[in-house]
Amino acid sequence: MPNRPPRLCSRCRRTAPAGQRCLCSPAWTGHNGYTGSGSTRRWRTLRAAKLAADPICERPTCRALATEVDHITPVSAEGDRYDWANLASLCSPCHLDKTLTEALAARWG
Known part of the structure; x- marks a missing residue:
């Protein structure tokens, strides 16, 4: 073969x-x-609503324009994908920093 x-x-x-x-x-x-992003119409609608409601990055020390919506508790860790309270508007650098921190913790933790 x-x-x-x-x-x-x-x-x-x-x-x-x-x-x-x-x-x-x-x-x-x-x-x-x-x-596993699996973007759906429901997610895109929720994302747009979150960015409209919170247009500034929600990291405490950042005041940049938010362009990403991230899950506070990752969906892979039993976070609810569509729960408004589990979402945070972030700018791209803050989103990248959070994502890399979580990935390294998962890899080495």
């Missing part, structure tokens, strides 16, 4: 073994890079 040839990684453009994630992929992603 022949083996599948290596695939070209869409992130770093290097070859990666077929059926395995590339070394450049974060550990929290699946083997195909899917992070």
